[in-house]
Amino acid sequence: MVITVLIVDDSKLARIVAAKTLAALQPEWGRVEAGNAQEALAILGERKVDVAMIDFNMPTTDGLELAREIRSSHPTMPIAVITANIQDEVIARAREVNATFVSKPLTEEGLRGFISGAALRLRSSAA
């Protein structure tokens, strides 16, 4: 069973960096990309997605709003919100939807914890 990660960011460069960083940590996982919340939700409606990495700072619908929407239909999906702006109030919102913060700019070190955790959760729920 291939694990698929949804990468959501309005910046194409940021999506490339996310894909590269993810590939370095989990080369056998599949990836699908979206440039905004609408595209992301469309993708989720069409195919199986196991993990989501979402940029916080997007126009119209921000990353945490998208996370909340995804959470309502995918109660156990590991979701990371990527941001350079970790304010207390934002952390509180993330906690409400059970999303993890990962720092921007993205690095292997920064993403490693979230990805290892996601891998463990997916393995144990599949067992």
Add this chain to the structure above:
Amino acid sequence: MMASTISEVLNELELDALTELVNIGVSRAAFSLREMVGEQVHLSVPAVDLVHRMRAIETLEGRETGPLVAVHQVFEGDITGRAMLIFPETKSLELVRAVIGGELSLEDIIELEQEALAETGNILLNGCLGTIANMLHRSLRMSLPEIIRGKGPELFSLPPPPEAADVVMFLYINFTVRQRNISGYIVMLMDIPSLAVLKSLLGEFIERATDGMAS
């Protein structure tokens, strides 16, 4: 070089990279502003444009008919220019109220306006430029912030440096704090040689970030 829009000088990926750097810079600045304000600060940059100076003045005058107030700082290094945080004057007291909070008399607010504006501008501009410089692996010297009031032409004609500032990076910025939403602008003026340096630094940044995956 007579490109009708300077956006043609940066290709799509370079403009994307610049927008990404600005967003990260502004996000970090929002974090620092939150420390100062004590409540959540939401900062977003919906658009980044690179235009000729005359076009920047026209755009600003088209959108803001009244007088403006700006916090400005000069930056020098491999890229040299002037950065400004611009608000309509009518909004500046609101900004001060939002940033300082609490019940203050109009006198107090007016007295604190200069300081609050300078500090807010300093945090935003330094945060933004500092982050961009770091990620481009360069350092920039920043002058102390100063406040200026006027309209487009005056703001864009400040004495040197930069003398021949032709290129303006124009950012629309939305600033929400304590339920007040204030829109303003961050502009960075630089000359053509600096734009060329910026282009090559962005190229290097893209290479590093993507390990050549983008080409």
